[in-house]
Structure formats: structure tokens, C-alpha cells
Amino acid sequence: MFSSAASADQQRTTLPDEHGHFGRFGGRFMPEALIAPLDELERAWREAKQDPTFVNELDRMFREYANLPSPLYEASRLSERVGARVLLKREDLNHTGAHKIRNVLGQALLTRRMGKRRVIAETGAGQHGVASATACAYLDLECVVYMGEVDTERQALNVARMKMLGATVIPVTTGSRTLKDAINEALRDWVSTVDDTHYLLGTAAGAHPFPEIVRDLTRGIGDEARAQVHELTGALPDAAAACVGGGSNAIGLFTAFLEDADVRLYGFEAGGDGFDTGRHAATITAGDVGVLHGTRSYLLQDEDGQTIESHSISAGLDYPGVGPEHAYLAETGRVSYEPVTDDEAMAAFDLLCKTEGIIPAIESAHAVAGALRIVPTLTAELGRTPTILVNLSGRGDKDAHTAATYFGLLSEEDA
Amino acid sequence: MTALSDTLARVRAEGRPALVGYLPTGFPDKQTAIDAMVAMVEGGVDIVEVGLPYSDPVMDGPTIQKAADAALRAGFRVADVFDTVEAVAATGAPTLVMTYWNPVERMGVDGFAARLAAAGGAGLITPDLIPDEASEWIESSTTHGLDRVFLVAPSSTDERIAMTAQASSGFLYATSVMGVTGSRTATSSAAPTLVGRVKQVSDIPVGVGLGVSNGDQAAEVGAFADAVIVGSALVARLLEAGSDTTAGIASVRALAEDLRAGVERARTAPDQTSADKGALA
Numbered sequence: 001m002f003s004s005a006a007s008a009d010q011q012r013t014t015l016p017d018e019h020g021h022f023g024r025f026g027g028r029f030m031p032e033a034l035i036a037p038l039d040e041l042e043r044a045w046r047e048a049k050q051d052p053t054f055v056n057e058l059d060r061m062f063r064e065y066a067n068l069p070s071p072l073y074e075a076s077r078l079s080e081r082v083g084a085r086v087l088l089k090r091e092d093l094n095h096t097g098a099h100k101i102r103n104v105l106g107q108a109l110l111t112r113r114m115g116k117r118r119v120i121a122e123t124g125a126g127q128h129g130v131a132s133a134t135a136c137a138y139l140d141l142e143c144v145v146y147m148g149e150v151d152t153e154r155q156a157l158n159v160a161r162m163k164m165l166g167a168t169v170i171p172v173t174t175g176s177r178t179l180k181d182a183i184n185e186a187l188r189d190w191v192s193t194v195d196d197t198h199y200l201l202g203t204a205a206g207a208h209p210f211p212e213i214v215r216d217l218t219r220g221i222g223d224e225a226r227a228q229v230h231e232l233t234g235a236l237p238d239a240a241a242a243c244v245g246g247g248s249n250a251i252g253l254f255t256a257f258l259e260d261a262d263v264r265l266y267g268f269e270a271g272g273d274g275f276d277t278g279r280h281a282a283t284i285t286a287g288d289v290g291v292l293h294g295t296r297s298y299l300l301q302d303e304d305g306q307t308i309e310s311h312s313i314s315a316g317l318d319y320p321g322v323g324p325e326h327a328y329l330a331e332t333g334r335v336s337y338e339p340v341t342d343d344e345a346m347a348a349f350d351l352l353c354k355t356e357g358i359i360p361a362i363e364s365a366h367a368v369a370g371a372l373r374i375v376p377t378l379t380a381e382l383g384r385t386p387t388i389l390v391n392l393s394g395r396g397d398k399d400a401h402t403a404a405t406y407f408g409l410l411s412e413e414d415a
Numbered sequence: 416m417t418a419l420s421d422t423l424a425r426v427r428a429e430g431r432p433a434l435v436g437y438l439p440t441g442f443p444d445k446q447t448a449i450d451a452m453v454a455m456v457e458g459g460v461d462i463v464e465v466g467l468p469y470s471d472p473v474m475d476g477p478t479i480q481k482a483a484d485a486a487l488r489a490g491f492r493v494a495d496v497f498d499t500v501e502a503v504a505a506t507g508a509p510t511l512v513m514t515y516w517n518p519v520e521r522m523g524v525d526g527f528a529a530r531l532a533a534a535g536g537a538g539l540i541t542p543d544l545i546p547d548e549a550s551e552w553i554e555s556s557t558t559h560g561l562d563r564v565f566l567v568a569p570s571s572t573d574e575r576i577a578m579t580a581q582a583s584s585g586f587l588y589a590t591s592v593m594g595v596t597g598s599r600t601a602t603s604s605a606a607p608t609l610v611g612r613v614k615q616v617s618d619i620p621v622g623v624g625l626g627v628s629n630g631d632q633a634a635e636v637g638a639f640a641d642a643v644i645v646g647s648a649l650v651a652r653l654l655e656a657g658s659d660t661t662a663g664i665a666s667v668r669a670l671a672e673d674l675r676a677g678v679e680r681a682r683t684a685p686d687q688t689s690a691d692k693g694a695l696a
């Protein structure tokens with residue numbers, strides 16, 4: 001829930017610093033025109049999260065509308081199979097099928113609080129677009145979603161979903177016509193409409209204060225799970241794992257555990273076809289430090305600093321940048337970031353389907369795959385069966401076609 | 416005094432605003448871009464902004480995006496910028512590079528600054544770098560004698576305007592509207608107010624950009640700005656000409672002449688326009 005996050009946040013000093021930096025990462029690399037609006041957003045957010053009226057209202061929305069807190073589920077058959085006690089944080093059971101509902105409800109409520117009536121959002125495969133359209137329908141806000149033209153063609157069903165929910169979808173025809181260009185176009189819209197429009201950024205990246213806002217809104221994942229694991233097992237988990245694209249579900253999981261030195265934290269990036277192919281989205285493990293979309297972090301770039309397109313079977317991880325707090329947590333060594341290839345993720349996807357009757361989002365399958373990989377090391381280190389908390393960030397309905405194609409389950413005319 | 420400040424002072428002494436023209440490096444190809452920039456100077460541009468094509472130009476509208484995309488597809492490399500600056504600076508016009516921040520950081524801020532200075536460049540215009548994040552650039556630009564042109568916008572607070580003016584040298588770039596680059600049919604009503612706000616806290620020259628596309632608009636903006644900045648309209652001339660690069664260059668030169676005539680009449684009463692224009696030409 002949100003209230004636990006709001007109170008936890010007051011008890012300790014957290015990054016970012018007053019300039020929006022996480023160590024040498026983060027900050028604001030933005031046109032000056034957007035700096036005052038970003039300052040206003042920062043003020044509005046910090047006031048809102050201290051205001052009991054806002055906190056209670058968001059908690060009510062989380063509870064009544066989004067089906068939160070999400071349950072913790074002991075995956076017994078999977079555990080037996082892999083030799084670890086695997087606990088799944090079931091964000092896949094949330095309304096709209098992923099952790100993203102936390103972020104969009106929070107930012108949509110903030111939009112209303114700021115007296116704005118219009119929301120713009122970017123989307124890759126359409127998940128954040130659908131979530132934003134949902135929150136805007138629920139809170140009576142106008143919603144405009146920018147989506148790369150390549151993605152609107154690949155994800156026609158999600159375009160239809162957004163339209164059903166009353167949103168306007170604008171195909172982006174510039175640049176590579178994918179997620180990063182959708183973000184560019186949303187920023188171009190925002191710079192001329194900022195008086196009445198909120199940019200509902202979908203991940204814990206972008207210019208300050210976005211990484212902070214998105215983390216605050218998603219950290220309920222870890223706060224809830226920490227208490228749930230403790231109640232179930234009488235202890236904290238030995239490790240917690242999440243997939244990392246931009247990094248919103250991962251930062252949401254990790255934040256609660258950052259000061260628990262005995263809890264190992266793992267972020268699994270999209271290794272795509274593998275490093276040697278150059279076709280991946282493993283920003284931290286294979287990228288370099290640079291500036292993209294308003295923040296300094298790791299990114300995939302060529303030797304001239306031009307952004308390189310990322311590749312992953314999972315649309316939600318297919319982004320050439322990553323949130324700045326993850327860059328910081330990687331540099332300080334608090335979190336280990338490792339790549340998981342498409343094939344590894346799909347093997348874990350299959351295993352979870354067959355052992356637990358849960359079809360995960362392919363994004364979340366990366367977290368499951370990574371968690372299984374660390375079992376032997378962890379077991380050796382601890383000298384006992386480890387307990388691993390995995391954030392099952394979303395459900396796989398949206399990926400049915402991709403997965404069916406991958407596993408060769410479609411007849412030729414269906415595929 | 417830097418070459419940029421010298422030029423601004425000289426133009427001010429002539430009783431008119433400076434004309435600043437933008438074209439991207441490498442569009443439609445490296446040499447044509449250089450020829451077009453030189454033609455722009457011959458047509459009357461006082462100061463040149465050399466654009467550095469970047470994959471994610473969030474402050475640019477469709478025209479400049481299109482040209483930058485084409486330059487990147489044609490194989491533009493960041494090192495091409497220094498050759499271009501060298502060729503254009505040889506005309507005697509102060510030559511600034513306008514660039515998003517990542518390509519500079521990728522090369523290394525000090526290395527980029529050293530190469531720019533060696534090529535005869537005057538400095539950088541940085542649309543996505545605010546002084547708050549610029550400590551490294553401020554240090555390197557000082558070391559290498561380069562000017563720092565930061566931006567202010569109608570949304571900037573008075574405090575930020577004062578801070579940004581303080582951090583800038585050469586001139587301060589005032590974006591006339593809340594929006595991206597591109598030609599507009601009417602000049603902005605927010606621009607005179609913004610320039611006035613700068614003037615209250617600083618005596619740095621103020622250049623106004625975004626939306627100026629012809630001589631009449633240049634005259635309007637030049638009535639209150641120290642420099643009139645034109646980008647998309649010039650780029651559009653090259654885009655329209657397509658593969659006929661000779662025509663494109665001629666068209667850029669013609670627009671530069673029109674814009675120059677515009678800034679020449681910017682500070683004179685309408686009834687004296689023709690006489691003064693003759694005297695200054």
C-alpha cells in the first residue's frame with residue numbers, strides 16, 4: 001500500500017539529494033523550459049506524500065480499485081523442482097495485470113491535485129499506455145498516449161484497448177519509431193502544454209523528480225513483501241529478485257530491503273539474443289554512462305554517444321536506458337545486475353506455467369530465470385536451502401501471442 | 416573579449432541586432448552543409464550555429480529532426496563537426512556548435528572543448544544542459560576560452576534567469592515560446608517580456624530564437640532582441656531542394672539576405688527604413 005511507503009520514507013534519509021542526484025547519476029538534463037515545471041512537480045509531490053488526505057485517498061484506490069496489497073505466494077512445486085524456497089510477490093494479480101497500476105494511479109491523482117486536466121504518456125508495447133488510459137478513465141482525465149509507429153503495428157490489440165478506455169493514441173513516425181522516440185515526442189508535447197498537462201512517465205527514469213516519484217509509488221511492492229515474507233517464514237528472504245528495464249518494479253521491490261544487509265538483491269536485465277550478437281537491452285551490464293531522456297545513467301550508445309536500439313523478446317524491458325537509482329545501486333554494489341537471455345527467460349516462463357499454473361509476463365520470466373540461476377551459489381554460500389523472493393511483476397496474457405510463436409504452438413496462418 | 420562578444424559589440428555599434436543562422440552538420444552531406452553555411456554568412460548571417468545531429472533531439476520540431484535523421488543515416492560522425500567548424504570559422508563569422516549533451520560527454524567534455532577550440536570554434540549552445548549540471552563544462556570552457564550559451568524560457572523563474580545569465584557568456588539564448596524549434600506564422604508575444612526580464616538582471620546580450628522564418632519576423636524580433644536566431648526556416652530550404660544542392664545553397668543564401676534586410680530595418684522607424692537600409696548596406 002502507499003501509506004506504508006509514505007511513513008517509511010519519513011524515517012530515513014533517502015536519495016536523491018536536493019539536486020536529484022543518486023551519487024553521480026540522475027539530475028536534470030532537460031530544456032530550461034521544463035525546469036520550472038519539474039520544480040513545481042517536485043514540490044507538489046513532496047507535499048502530496050505528506051498529506052494524509054492524499055495518502056488515504058491513494059490507499060483507498062489501491063485497495064478498492066487495484067486489488068492491493070497483492071498476495072505473497074509460496075510456489076511449492078517450483079520450489080521443489082529448483083531446490084530453493086521460492087516466494088512470488090503476485091503483482092500479476094493487480095488490476096490491469098501488473099505493478100504499473102501503482103504508478104499510474106498515484107501520478108493521475110497527483111495530476112488532479114495539481115489542477116491539471118490532461119495526461120500524456122509514452123508506451124512501448126502498450127502496457128503503460130493501457131495503464132495510463134485506465135487511470136485517466138477512472139479519474140476523469142484526458143489521456144494522450146505516444147507510441148512508436150513500429151509498436152502500434154506490432155501491438156494493435158493494445159492500441160485498441162487504449163482507445164476503448166477513451167485515450168487518444170498518437171503513432172510516432174520519427175527516429176526509430178519505437179519507445180525512445182515515443183518518449184521524445186511526449187517531451188515535445190509537454191514543453192508546449194505543461195500548464196495544463198502532466199507527463200505520466202512510465203518508469204523510474206527521466207529527469208528528477210520522476211525517478212523519485214515512481215520509486216515512491218512502487219515501493220509498496222517491497223514494503224508489503226518484506227512484511228509478508230516475515231510473517232510467512234519468520235525471517236527476511238535471503239535474496240530478492242526483479243527484472244529491470246527502466247526499473248520501476250525492481251526499484252519498487254529493492255527499496256524496502258536496501259538497509260537489510262543480509263538480503264541479497266538481484267536485478268535481471270534483458271540479455272536478448274546474447275551479448276555477442278549486440279541485440280540486447282542489458283543497459284547496466286553492457287552499456288556506458290551517459291545522458292538520455294533527462295537523466296545521467298547507463299545507456300546503450302555508440303562511440304559517438306548516439307543511442308543504440310535495444311532488443312528483447314520482452315517489450316517491457318526493451319529500452320536503451322535505465323533508471324539512475326539502479327545505476328547508483330550497481331556502482332555501490334548493493335544490487336547485482338545480470339543479463340538473462342530471451343531463451344533463459346522463456347525456459348523459466350515454461351517452467352512456471354507447468355509447475356504453478358501461472359503464465360507470467362515475459363518481463364517477469366526474466367526475474368524467475370535469474371532467481372533460478374543463483375540457487376546453486378546461494379545454497380553453497382548459506383549451507384542450506386535459500387529463500388528467494390521474486391517479484392512477479394505482471395501476468396502473461398499480453399504475451400500469449402509472442403510466447404505461442406516462440407514455442408511453435410501456432411499454425412502457420414495464426415502465426 | 417571573445418570573437419563572439421566582439422561581433423556582438425560591433426553589430427550593436429552599427430545600431431542593429433545580430434543575425435544568427437543555424438544549419439546541421441552533415442546534411443544533406445558534409446561538404447554541402449559547409450557550402451550552405453558559408454553561403455549563409457555571405458548572405459548576411461553574423462554568427463553561425465553548427466548543429467550536431469543527435470539520435471534523440473527532444474527540443475527540435477519536425478524540420479530539424481528530419482535533417483538530423485538524414486545526416487545520421489548518411490553516416491554523420493561527431494568528428495565531422497570540427498572540420499565543419501574549421502571551414503565555417505575561416506569566413507570570419509564566430510561559429511558556435513549547438514549540441515545535445517550526450518555526444519559531448521561521450522567524447523569527454525574537456526576533449527571536446529579542446530578540439531572545438533583548436534578548430535576555431537567560439538563555444539557551445541546547449542539546449543539540454545542547464546548551468547546546474549554544467550560544472551565540468553564551465554571549467555573546460557574557461558580553460559579553452561570558449562563561450563557558453565545557455566537557454567532561458569518564458570517559464571524560467573526570475574531567480575533562474577539571473578543564475579543562467581550569470582553562467583552564460585557571449586549571449587543568452589531566449590526561447591521565445593514554450594515549444595520546440597520550427598517556423599511559426601506569428602512571432603511570440605512572450606518573447607519581449609522574457610527579454611525584458613533578462614535585461615532587468617543582466618547586461619548580457621540576448622538572442623531570441625524559435626519560430627523566426629523571414630525578414631519581417633526578423634525585423635519584429637530584432638526590435639527588442641540583441642540577436643535574432645533562425646534555424647528551421649534555413650534547414651527547410653535545404654530539405655525542399657532535395658538532391659539539387661546548388662539550388663538549396665542558393666535558397667539558403669537568399670533567405671539569409673532577406674533575414675539580414677530584416678535585422679537591418681529592425682531598429683529604425685518605418686518611414687526611415689529605406690534610407691537607413693541604404694546607408695547600412
